[in-house]
Amino acid sequence: MTLLGRLLNNRRAGETHTAWNLPHLRGPELLTLTSQDFRDGATIPLKNCAKHIGGEDLSPHLAWTPPPPGTAQLLLVVEDIDVPLAKPAVHCLALIDPAAGQVEHGALSARHPGPGVRVLRSTVGRGYHGPAPIKGHGPHRYVFQLFALPATLDGAPATTPVDRARPRALLPTVPAPVLGRARLTGVFER
Template sequence: MTLLGRLLRNRRAGDTHLAWNLPNLQGPDQLTLTSRDFDDGGPLPLAQCAKHIGGADRSPQLAWTALPPATAQLLVVVEDVDVPLGKPAVHCVALADPSGGPLETGALTAKEPGPGVRVLRSTIGRGYHGPAPVKGHGPHHYVFQLFALSAPVPDSPSPERARPRTLLPVITGPVLARGRLTGVFER
């Protein structure tokens, strides 16, 4: 696998197609997103990585500054901008109740999501899927994005069934505030 990683070293999705850059998810960057598990731009702990590389596949704890009072729902999107594909790989999409407070470690797990959390479909499956980049490909940046929505995502068509690249562009706003946090992992 190290050879494959080296061969693909210069191929990366980039951040052009991040949820952050979708026209319908634009809004003021007023939220500061933090985690007690890692610092912005710092390494993601192995516990937050995929099980098949020795991790626990547990989503990190996420906290944010005060939400706008009119926030109806939170949208959480985690994307790998360094995957050797045309677009970032979506590692998690979830909706959360804004009154629920911070998301504790493991709250984005499909089998047992945290209180007020609805895990949706990602590129890989439902719920949080931790990093497991190809060996030798270099550092991968995982962008955790939080959007404070003024209206809940409609239940029809079912957000749980929709693919991320189909669901994200049709979420209507406006987005009241947003924030992001980046973790790095390399094999």
């Protein structure tokens, strides 16, 4: 597997197609997103990584500053921007009650989401999927992006219900303008 990682070393999705760079998700960076588990730009702990690489697949603790007035819902998007694909892989997509202020460890679980958390489909399945980059591919950046939405996603026009929509189909339906946003980047390498 290390050989495959080395062969794909120069192939990475990059920032261009992240949720952060979608025109209708641009907005003022009024929020601050932090974690008890890692600092911005630091290594994500193994407990927050996939089980098949020795982790617990436990979503990290996340906290944020109060969202702007008029925020109807928060949207959390976690993307691996170094995956060797054309677009970043979505490791978690969730809607969060703006009154929550934080999500505890494991709150992004598909089976047992935390209070005020509604987990949606990711690239792999539903709920949080921890880092598990290809061995030898180098460091992968996992970008946790939080958006303060002016309306709930349930009110967005879509052909597929929010709970069943794939991330790349759902993200373009997010209501604009975004009232505020923040991001936190963690790194993991095998």
